[in-house]
Amino acid sequence: MPELPEVETVRRDLAAAVRGKKIVAVQVNRAQVIRQPDVRRFVKGLAGVTITGVLRRGKLLVLELSNGKALTVHLKMTGQLVYPGDARTSRVSFRFSDGTWLDFNDQRVFGEVRLLDDWHMLPLVRSFGPEPLEMSREQFAGLFAGRSTRIKPLLLDQKVIAGIGNLYAAEILFRCGIDPRRWAGSLSTAEIGRMYTATRAVLAAAIKHGGSSVDDYVRVSGKPGAYVPYHKVYARSGKPCLKCRTTIERISQGGRGTYFCPACQR
DNA sequence: AATGGGACCTGCGCGC
């Protein structure tokens, strides 16, 4: 499932693959992923524009265009951007002036693609909290002070901090030894400091390895990311903790699975 | 303010 490290990997891959290319046609195989009322306007609006840059905000990809607009892509659960593609099994494909295709694939059709005049005005973007990798320790600590909710669901809340999903929330809390059931407001300054360090370390390491290929995530080349072997707790319930051999547990928080080591995480 | 549920989707693994 694409979270910050996966989306950042795709951003970098995409910048290298398609920046400077001119879109000459769009093939819409499943109109549902175009999250705006007029699909024809989406298609016409992209003809003849060049991709000038690729940005990421939270889990959202932003392709900057030569006409000042932006093509935004949210991969949600099963979205992929693949280049070069073939437009055969994609949901939407973009054809460039050199004849190549960029495919947006999405098995579960949760993904969202938009053509926007100003991507900053997208409600999702307006609601985002700060970027975890562009934040001071003090700013990070301020996110949790006085919050009467458990720490793991809070890390997942994009309004609080943008980009962390279920997998990395689990890995971050294992790394800093904090129980996911802890009340956010009960964390000491030292614990928040450890969580800050762990957040940056886990996300940076995952980016370095091209993300985690669980479910459908692949890089733009179609190759998997290489971070799964580094997972310590995610999807490891019933298996021994890699640090202390205690059995990893799975509980449900906010309707989502939480994996943790009951001995290492306090 | 916080929480819980359903909706959106579809493939997979499970029990029978």
Next chain:
DNA sequence: TGCGCGCAGGTCCCAT
């Protein structure tokens, strides 16, 4: 073999 079921989860939306 085949069926129904629960599960996976990012985000939105509604109810409490």
